[in-house]
Amino acid sequence: MSRQIEGVKGMRDLLPGEIELWQHVEGLARELFGRFGYGEVRTPMAEDTGLFVRSVGEETDIVGKEMYTFDDKGGRSLSLRPEGTAPAARAYIEHAINNKEPITRWFYMGPMFRYERMKTGRYRQFYQIGAEAYGSKEAAQDAEMMDMVVQFLGALELKDVTLNLNSLGDEACRPAYHAKLVEYLQAHREELCEDCKRRMETNPLRVLDCKNPTCQAVAAAGPNVLEFLCEPCRAHFDDLQRKLTVLGIKYVVNPRMVRGLDYYTRTVFEFIASHPALGTASTVGGGGRYDKMMKGLGGPDVPAVGFAMGLDRLVLLLKESGRTFTSPPDLFVAVADEGSQDAALALASRLRREGLRVDFDTRGGSLKSQMKRADKSGARFTLVLGEAERTSGQAKLKPMAGGDAIPVALDDVAKTLRAARLATAQAGPT
RNA sequence: GCGGCCAUAGCUCAACUGGUUAGAGCGCCGGACUGUGACUCCGGAGGUUACCGGUUCGAUCCCGGUUGGCCGCCCCA
Incomplete structure (x- = not known):
């Protein structure tokens, strides 16, 4: 097995x-x-x-x-x-x-x-x-x-x-202090815990930071390294x-x-x-x-x-502290019909080349499922690309947090997203 | 290295003193709504109950071992 x-x-x-x-x-x-x-x-x-x-x-x-x-x-x-x-x-x-x-x-x-x-x-x-x-x-x-x-x-x-x-x-x-410390600890041997009795031989300095209250008291009353x-x-x-x-x-x-x-x-x-x-x-x-x-x-x-x-x-x-440091995508590209797959892949590629963080579900699937995926990705905007967009060259940037969609020419998506990102940055962290 | 607690679905936990087919919430996938997420409703997938052995007619439950996790000691980052 x-x-x-x-x-x-x-x-x-x-x-x-x-x-x-x-x-x-x-x-x-x-x-x-x-x-x-x-x-x-x-x-x-x-x-x-x-x-x-x-x-x-x-x-x-x-x-x-x-x-x-x-x-x-x-x-x-x-x-x-x-x-x-x-x-x-x-x-x-x-x-x-x-x-x-x-x-x-x-x-x-x-x-x-x-x-x-x-x-x-x-x-x-x-x-x-x-x-x-x-x-x-x-x-x-x-x-x-x-x-x-x-x-x-x-x-x-x-x-x-x-x-x-x-x-x-x-x-x-240090040798003088070391000797003095050992001498002192020997005199108080019976007050120390078992571990410290052992430490006296192996590494007497360690007795100083033992957590045992009795040992602490002994250590506190003993020779102080700074005075040596x-x-x-x-x-x-x-x-x-x-x-x-x-x-x-x-x-x-x-x-x-x-x-x-x-x-x-x-x-x-x-x-x-x-x-x-x-x-x-x-x-x-x-x-x-x-x-x-x-x-x-x-x-x-x-x-x-x-x-x-x-x-x-x-x-x-x-x-x-509860602070988070993830950086969600700027945009999620969704595909409305199978015929637009290649165009969407190319769009995502272009935007990434221009420095944007772009998510894209390579599996395709129903638009609804892609929207769910977009929601989960945390992307600020979603752009749906289909036959209509491809022929008109116009699309919409849907703000996932709510609000009106922004009309945008497919050639200007990067520019518009960068402007939006800047506006958010100036508004301060949320 | 020593002592104590623990291990059930991806996650958090149930399962009455040992008794049929191990459940729920969340999450995931799909649908209701065939070009628009969140809220709601419906459905689905997902388990050798960590592993190995023992006791028993029968073990997630009892016992032993192994592995892993948590806490204290030790020590350190």
């Missing part, structure tokens, strides 16, 4: 009706990021597994248990990319971009893959829009990038998104906050925000949305500075800062 073939768990199809939302978000990103001087890059979906192990970190959940890893026929270990920063860095290094220009701004969008349990706003193939800025260690670069995200979320008209900010220090000051920052890190963080203020960007300093990727130094940030539809998937974007990663991958010693947003979650919020 042949079983129905289904899509892979956690990977879904995006069909017309929904895809317009995705295109809207992607289009805004391309336009806006371009304004900030970011150029689009596309890297392969699969990379050498070692790339992620060395950048994201062997002990992270992402690398430790969420990667789609497989051997190709040549015996190489490949992994479907679980995030976009490492592949972009690899490309930057491989093409020796640092020798060509001092500052490089890149953005990317596309699918990422993580093998994990699905729920709202979380999929095994999910989509990110991200950006990376290479070559500047200045806080101004961090601020510019956050400004770009803020402007982007604004363009999407998404409300109730909070910017959370923190600094994790660098190789000069060395002078240069302190100055960088202060500078960043000053610049955000200059830009009018609101933020919250959250000294207990850590992130699940090991490559971050100094600045880390997250954009958190409060909409209930997201459930526990409230982080719509996040990123930070990774000044040491390039060198760690065997590349040049180039500082960088980057972020990624979850396109799936942005689309979810946009869907909740």
Whole structure:
């Protein structure tokens, strides 16, 4: 018995009706990021597994248990990319971009893959829009990038998104904090939940953002990462906050925000949305500075800062807002008699060549059924083409929303429709 | 990876403690109205009740497994 073939768990199809939302978000990103001087890059979906192990970190959940890893026929270990920063860095290094220009701004969008349990706003193939800025260690670069995200979320008209900010220090000051934190946690070991007892060994920073109330209390009373920052890190963080203020960007300093990727130094940030539809998937974007990663991958010693947003979650919020982004046809061409089929096909072709969106039922059928189809298509006007129109060269544009039909010469249809479209645009969105 | 809930038409859901031919609304197609959609009325198509197995005279219903979906934990986008 042949079983129905289904899509892979956690990977879904995006069909017309929904895809317009995705295109809207992607289009805004391309336009806006371009304004900030970011150029689009596309890297392969699969990379050498070692790339992620060395950048994201062997002990992270992402690398430790969420990667789609497989051997190709040549015996190489490949992994479907679980995030976009490492592949972009690899490309930057491989093409020796640092020798060509001092500052490089890149953005990317596309699918990422993580093998994990699905729920709202979380999929095994999910989509990110991200950006990376290479070559500047200045806080101004961090601020510019956050400004770009803020402007982007604004363009999407998404409300109730909070910017959370923190600094994790660098190789000069982090070890001291790390040691102090472990020492503190050891002393309070019995108050922590089971997970946190384990985290103490594997990744003590993670205890800081445990959701367990008791753990939160312990963490809150413990050493504060910001108080351990060395002078240069302190100055960088202060500078960043000053610049955000200059830009009018609101933020919250959250000294207990850590992130699940090991490559971050100094600045880390997250954009958190409060909409209930997201459930526990409230982080719509996040990123930070990774000044040491390039060198760690065997590349040049180039500082960088980057972020990624979850396109799936942005689309979810946009869907909740109830806004629609479909563009219905300008005109539906209906055929009154079989003898007019060819003329209708040719008319539609001509109008499309002139830039209009034209729908046309190639099956023909009764005029009534074509009218139903025209109604459903959402077309603003319908033109019925039959023998009478062909001989007279005159037709009528029937407004589907109601009102009087507009008489029009068959040669002037495009002109008339464009004028109508303009009139609507000037009247404002409805 | 752990815990809980769920799966009937394209969609949202029915089917009385296991009992003939699994229904409705919406949607789709056609007609009433043979050159004009929406509203109304009439008709039609569409199901191996997710899949596999078990209990039973008999399973959409009870049991087990598989697959998929939802929620919490974990983690993240």
